[in-house]
Amino acid sequence: MITKDYIITAPQGLHARPATTLIRLAKNYTSAISLKKGDITVRLNSMLNILSLTIKGGDTISIIIEGEDETTAAEAVDLFFTEQLKGL
Amino acid sequence: MIKGIGVSAGIAIGKAYIIKKSEAALTGFLLKNDAEVLADIARFDKAVGIAINEIENIKQNTSLALTDDAISILETQIEFLSDPQLRDDVVEKITTAKRNASDALIEVTAANVHLFESMEDEYLRARAIDIQDISNRILKYLNKSEQGHKQAFEPDTIIIAEDISPSDTITMDIKHVNGFATQAGSKTSHAAIIARSKGIPAIVGCGDGLTAIKNGDVIILDGAAGSLFISPDKQLTDDYTQKRTEYIARSNKLKQLKEVPAVTTDGTAVKLLANISSAVDMDDVFDNGGEGVGLLRTELLFMNRDSFPTEDEQFEFYRDIALRSMGKSIIVRTIDIGGDKQLSYFGLPAEQNPFLGYRAIRICLDRTDLFVTQLKAILRASVFGDLKIMFPMISNVQEVRAAKIILEQAKNELLQDNISFKANIEVGIMIEIPSAAITADILAKEVDFFSIGTNDLCQYTLAVDRMNEKISHLYDPFNPAVLRLINYVIDQARRHKIHVSMCGEMASDPMATLLLLGMGLTEFSMNAAAIPEIKQSIIHTYVSTAKDIYNKVMAMGSSQNIIRFLQEVTT
Numbered sequence: 001m002i003t004k005d006y007i008i009t010a011p012q013g014l015h016a017r018p019a020t021t022l023i024r025l026a027k028n029y030t031s032a033i034s035l036k037k038g039d040i041t042v043r044l045n046s047m048l049n050i051l052s053l054t055i056k057g058g059d060t061i062s063i064i065i066e067g068e069d070e071t072t073a074a075e076a077v078d079l080f081f082t083e084q085l086k087g088l
Numbered sequence: 089m090i091k092g093i094g095v096s097a098g099i100a101i102g103k104a105y106i107i108k109k110s111e112a113a114l115t116g117f118l119l120k121n122d123a124e125v126l127a128d129i130a131r132f133d134k135a136v137g138i139a140i141n142e143i144e145n146i147k148q149n150t151s152l153a154l155t156d157d158a159i160s161i162l163e164t165q166i167e168f169l170s171d172p173q174l175r176d177d178v179v180e181k182i183t184t185a186k187r188n189a190s191d192a193l194i195e196v197t198a199a200n201v202h203l204f205e206s207m208e209d210e211y212l213r214a215r216a217i218d219i220q221d222i223s224n225r226i227l228k229y230l231n232k233s234e235q236g237h238k239q240a241f242e243p244d245t246i247i248i249a250e251d252i253s254p255s256d257t258i259t260m261d262i263k264h265v266n267g268f269a270t271q272a273g274s275k276t277s278h279a280a281i282i283a284r285s286k287g288i289p290a291i292v293g294c295g296d297g298l299t300a301i302k303n304g305d306v307i308i309l310d311g312a313a314g315s316l317f318i319s320p321d322k323q324l325t326d327d328y329t330q331k332r333t334e335y336i337a338r339s340n341k342l343k344q345l346k347e348v349p350a351v352t353t354d355g356t357a358v359k360l361l362a363n364i365s366s367a368v369d370m371d372d373v374f375d376n377g378g379e380g381v382g383l384l385r386t387e388l389l390f391m392n393r394d395s396f397p398t399e400d401e402q403f404e405f406y407r408d409i410a411l412r413s414m415g416k417s418i419i420v421r422t423i424d425i426g427g428d429k430q431l432s433y434f435g436l437p438a439e440q441n442p443f444l445g446y447r448a449i450r451i452c453l454d455r456t457d458l459f460v461t462q463l464k465a466i467l468r469a470s471v472f473g474d475l476k477i478m479f480p481m482i483s484n485v486q487e488v489r490a491a492k493i494i495l496e497q498a499k500n501e502l503l504q505d506n507i508s509f510k511a512n513i514e515v516g517i518m519i520e521i522p523s524a525a526i527t528a529d530i531l532a533k534e535v536d537f538f539s540i541g542t543n544d545l546c547q548y549t550l551a552v553d554r555m556n557e558k559i560s561h562l563y564d565p566f567n568p569a570v571l572r573l574i575n576y577v578i579d580q581a582r583r584h585k586i587h588v589s590m591c592g593e594m595a596s597d598p599m600a601t602l603l604l605l606g607m608g609l610t611e612f613s614m615n616a617a618a619i620p621e622i623k624q625s626i627i628h629t630y631v632s633t634a635k636d637i638y639n640k641v642m643a644m645g646s647s648q649n650i651i652r653f654l655q656e657v658t659t
Contacts, residue, residue, distance in 0.1 A: 012211065013211075019167070047171050048200060051204075052204070057408070
């Protein structure tokens with residue numbers, strides 16, 4: 001299992017557009033990918049669940065990945081939060 | 089007149105067309121057995137599948153000429169439609185409560201819409217309509233009764249609706265739509281985003297007032313002001329027709345200039361920056377082609393409240409601005425209270441000469457507790473963008489050194505608490521007191537940049553209170569004494585290889601642009617709206633011309649001559 005924390009640097013937070021990209025990214029892997037904010041953890045496959053976490057710019061979240069391809073999935077997720085999110 | 093939230097600027101004049109949405113009603117009939125349960129789950133899955141196909145088709149329909157914004161909204165809708173949580177909830181209602189597929193979806197949607205509508209975050213509240221919209225799409229295929237509207241509108245139509253769903257704005261034939269107004273909605277509704285990206289004036293959140301409008305009523309809609317007029321008289325119509333012409337001309341000019349770099353004809357790059365007071369001003373900065381913020385006033389953060397803002401409150405203020413800065417530099421001026429800016433909760437006694445009194449850095453060096461709090465908040469936000477710190481009202485080198493020591497103290501406190509910040513954050517000072525201007529050579533060794541505040545520099549140099557009407561004619565930024573001070577500051581900054589910018593009113597005066605450029609100034613900070621006009625003068629001039637103007641002006645003895653000369657050469 002891989003767990004990593006990220007600070008959301010995009011001003012609008014994790015809104016609908018980046019959430020869409022993230023869900024699609026997660027679909028490429030067999031590993032179970034979850035997102036945790038505070039005490040709440042949701043699977044990275046539901047717009048409703050991700051949006052209802054109200055993730056804003058400056059918030060800290062954790063990503064939890066578990067499965068066979070967790071290493072490559074973690075790299076993709078890392079790229080998403082450190083590079084791609086800014087442009088979405 | 090009806091007031092709403094202007095979400096897409098521009099003026100539209102046209103005839104009202106009212107879109108009414110029929111609400112899907114619960115049928116109330118229950119499923120009788122497991123076979124019916126399975127059949128309705130299958131019916132739901134099939135309807136979702138058709139709805140997704142429909143969106144894929146819209147996406148691929150090249151004749152719609154969809155913008156990137158529109159396509160990404162459609163992508164998001166597909167994810168909403170295929171949300172496993174939505175399916176789980178609907179299937180749960182079908183299996184355990186024996187609801188038919190349509191009723192199950194209506195109930196689940198109502199709960200989700202309610203959840204999002206009650207959220208604190210404005211953006212998320214606006215997502216309620218997306219959730220309703222995708223539900224309506226599925227329902228359309230569950231019951232054949234619902235009709236989507238794909239209408240062709242008459243020329244010059246203004247659409248009036250309770251709300252407009254994202255798919256409406258995309259599939260509607262908007263060729264003839266001049267504008268739209270809705271009762272509900274907010275600045276972050278997808279409908280608002282689409283309106284902006286297609287350049288259609290729009291107002292949302294107009295409330296019940298819109299119900300007074302009938303089909304065919306003549307409507308004037310001002311998308312910037314957020315106002316709407318029903319059946320206007322001739323005078324008003326003429327006024328707004330005129331305004332519309334001006335708006336189109338101005339926005340075309342702005343658009344042309346926005347992407348044009350501020351470079352002189354002979355290749356000197358000039359930085360045009362903006363003076364701002366809060367995060368919401370950032371949109372204006374970029375819309376006008378600004379390349380960053382040359383002055384962030386922090387007073388707004390301290391005004392209209394009962395007590396000093398906490399470090400966390402201040403941190404959020406600076407962070408929100410940093411997050412919107414697109415990596416451009418932001419110069420944060422530490423608090424400039426006192427003088428004419430008073431805080432009700434900070435009892436400063438009345439002074440004989442408030443402008444020569446206890447204000448700005450003088451308060452900060454005395455009340456170091458307040459100063460450290462602000463510096464820590466700025467430092468913490470510095471990891472989110474290119475923030476720089478600027479001290480106002482510096483009159484001598486000791487003050488700069490004292491302020492820098494307190495900055496180090498703030499950094500140490502953060503280090504001890506293991507909080508990250510930008511360690512080598514740049515530090516600069518305002519040059520607005522004549523003693524600072526005259527000792528620019530000494531001060532330049534202490535800091536990374538200067539910013540010339542011409543308003544106070546002029547008032548202090550000429551001993552003129554510009555609020556005093558009897559002597560306001562003596563307030564004269566083109567006085568040779570003021571110009572010599574400015575010239576000396578720019579020259580010393582260049583000799584010591586530090587940045588120098590100007591953030592006073594002179595920076596936005598087109599009459600002064602060439603003169604300042606001739607002095608060697610290449611960073612100008614002003615109200616965002618003034619940027620295009622200054623850019624216009626810069627891109628049409630040679631630095632050699634500017635140098636020539638500067639040499640002639642510096643040889644003149646009176647500001648009357650200087651002003652007359654500058655008027656001649658700049659028009």
